[in-house]
Amino acid sequence: MKRLIQNARILTMDAQMRALDPGWILLEDDRIRDLGEMPGDPAALPPADESIDAERGIVLPGLINTHCHVSMMPFRGLGDDCPDRLRRFLFPLENEAMTEELVYRAARYGTGEMLLAGVTTFVDMYYFEHQVARACDEMGMRGILGETVIGQPTCDSRTPYGGLALAERFVKEWKGHPRIRPAVAPHATNTNSPEMLKKAKRLADEYDTLLTLHASEMDYELAYFRENFGKTPVEFLKALDLLGPRLLAAHCIHLTGDDIRLLAGSGTAVSHCIGSNTKAGKGVAPVKALLLAGVKTGLGTDGASSGNTLDLFTQFRLFASFHKTKNRDRSLFPASEIVALGTKGGAQALGMEREIGSLEPGKKADLILVETKSMNMFPCYDPYSALVYSANASNVEMTVADGEILVRDKKLVRAQEGKLRAQMEEEMGAFVRAAAKY
Ligand SMILES: [Zn+2]
Structure with a gap:
């Protein structure tokens, strides 16, 4: 499965701290296959099974x-x-x-x-x-x-x-x-x-x-x-x-x-x-x-x-x-x-720098897309600055780990938030009663 994310501000976090703005990144199964700057002609983008428009959001390695x-x-x-x-x-x-x-x-x-x-x-x-x-x-x-x-x-x-x-x-x-x-x-x-x-x-x-x-x-x-x-x-x-x-x-x-x-x-x-x-x-x-x-x-x-x-x-x-x-x-x-x-x-x-931590061909496809459309993210002159001083967790639009999209459109794919909460709460009765004593 090949997945292309395009039209993104890509922060590779590689040794040169290269940024591709706007750029594209191609994932193949659980790995990063390639990445580059957006070509003038969209037809020059690599073919993929799914193409995702990042709408100038910030793409960086998974945290x-x-x-x-x-x-x-x-x-x-x-x-x-x-x-x-x-x-x-x-x-x-x-x-x-x-x-x-x-x-x-x-x-x-x-x-x-x-x-x-x-x-x-x-x-x-x-x-x-x-x-x-x-x-x-x-x-x-x-x-x-x-x-x-x-x-x-x-x-x-x-x-x-x-x-x-x-x-x-x-x-x-x-x-x-x-x-x-x-x-x-x-x-x-x-x-x-x-x-x-x-x-x-x-x-x-x-x-x-x-x-x-x-x-x-x-x-x-x-x-x-x-x-x-x-x-x-x-x-x-x-x-x-x-x-x-x-x-x-x-x-x-x-x-x-x-x-x-x-x-x-x-x-x-x-x-x-x-x-x-x-x-x-x-x-x-x-x-x-x-x-x-x-x-x-x-x-x-x-x-x-x-x-x-x-x-x-x-x-x-x-x-x-x-x-x-x-x-x-x-x-x-x-x-x-x-x-x-x-x-x-x-x-x-963690001694895992050969596998994760930067966006480079051959590394694991662990990355996130932080949108810049929300009110708190505009304007965005410097994506690093926006991530540190403006962004919060709710700006994460997509999370990919090991090549699988686990968060899409700000929602968990493998689970539902409400169910996770209800299942935890259901098991918390004795804990809550014990906590009341402290
Ligand atoms: Zn601790």
Whole structure:
């Protein structure tokens, strides 16, 4: 099947940051076949089974959400302003009321929300992760999905560290899937013992998967490592031999110069979650320094409990505002660099830059069309600027992942929004009752 998208402002996000305006792009099955500038004579366009007029909308690579807990949708808006929410609120409620079926239905809902917002690939860490994989598969998305390993009882394991055995089973079950890559996800530097962190790393090594955890996020995490080991969390990970190209560390808000050198030197990647970090008042990660040091960095939303949205347009805008304000420099991050973090930066952070993250012949057909017809998108002088400062998720007109159109005319193709909501809500009764106590 050949599909042609024409009359678009195409942002390739390739090494030269080429833009084709107006341009066309030809997809063949799950790959990008070719792309170019619109010819004077439309008859010179390549033949295709379907031709789509983008009406000068912006076509760019599918957005990559490098840190998420998609099944935390039921937590959205709960205890938003509660101090130390993770330990006082999230962990207990999760253990009491998160069920396997709710993980599945919430993952369908959350992946639907991401697709409507132009996210084609996401990294996830949660419990019952096989249900997240099932939902992700059904919805047609690309996912790098990790079963959580943590030193306390959880909703899917009554014994601490039960997640490790579940992770191995999950990895074996899903390895080799064309769109889903299983990963190993020890929860955080301080919620696992050093031995268990090493075991998680060995499991990831054995099955050649991504390893992802929360790092340098919490004040009490930093204090714990300082007081007990005289180290920063990153130095601690280095001592355990966890740093390396396999590791994707989420947050990394509080870093020293040495930490940044360790991350860069080891090839460790960072998922920067500006919305989640600033909503909680935790701080603004030193992303400019990370990028200057050569650390592979992508953007993440975190779960709907922490950031309330799974949409990267919100992250673009928050990223620009916070980093410019913190550094008192409006030119610090041009809009094109911010869009790059949400596309090819994410692909590099996942070690998937040969497959996704830019629009080039031979790469996977993962792309989105952001319309410029809505009132909030006119005029559009610079498409990067429009994406960062004007656009929101509702401007995503079409989402294509692995060559399949999953959102067309702003509607999900494989599912219906109303049904996704009703199915999740139907399963939320016990959760809502439990939440009322907190
Ligand atoms: Zn997280």
